[in-house]
Amino acid sequence: MEKTATVLDLLKARSGVYLPSVYDTDEGRPPRGSHKPGTHWFYNNWDFNVRGTILERQTGQTVFEAFASRVEVPLSMQDYSQDDGHFHYGPESKHPVYKMRLSTRDLARVGLLYLRGGRWGDTQLVPAKWVHESTQPHSEIGEGKGYGYLWVTAAANAPGDSISTNVPMFYASGFGGQ
Structure with missing residues (x-):
């Protein structure tokens, strides 16, 4: 199996x-x-x-x-x-x-790449469809939280989240909480 x-x-x-x-x-x-x-x-x-x-x-x-x-x-x-x-x-x-x-500034570039739909300058580095699909919740992992393709997702105003926004979000969460 x-x-x-x-x-x-x-x-x-x-x-x-x-x-x-x-x-x-x-x-x-x-x-x-x-x-x-x-x-x-x-x-x-x-x-x-x-x-x-x-x-x-x-x-x-x-x-x-x-x-x-x-x-x-x-x-x-x-x-x-x-x-x-x-x-x-x-x-x-x-x-x-x-x-x-x-570093924080290098990791921020990865976040910005995803916020721009995979585009960096005039170049589409990551297909926009992949960015969208990977940041969608494919599994429910907690109240208002999901898991995409290596991304944690959260619904707008997710209860119990330490970061509360009025829009849905996605973020990377790895070893040591980084």
Whole structure:
């Protein structure tokens, strides 16, 4: 059953693959085989880590090389370099964590790219359809909150949200709350 999970399931954290992974705990992890791929949301580092392995096998580039050529350079990031990214391996899985440090101003450029529908200057870097689809809630994860393709979404005036706006929003939320 796990082998039927798709890349889209991985992007939505709905793979149904509940294996140990680097930088993860067993806490709350459903038992293997308890949910079919695409049917249940669970924030699962295995889903995230395996995507880096898939990217490298399909493109021949590491996550950091692809990020540099497809994001860092086109957005003219001021602070990021490939040295700010590194893999962390562990005995839990053959799929490493890929960690990178981004300054606030470089990360703000990524946010601005998405707010502009994937357009940077005169160039459409990310298809507008992808930007829209990826920032829509595909899973309900809490009162007024959802999960897109790696983005957390919140309805306008979502209850219990520390940031309340009168418009829907999306944001990245990762390790350490960044």
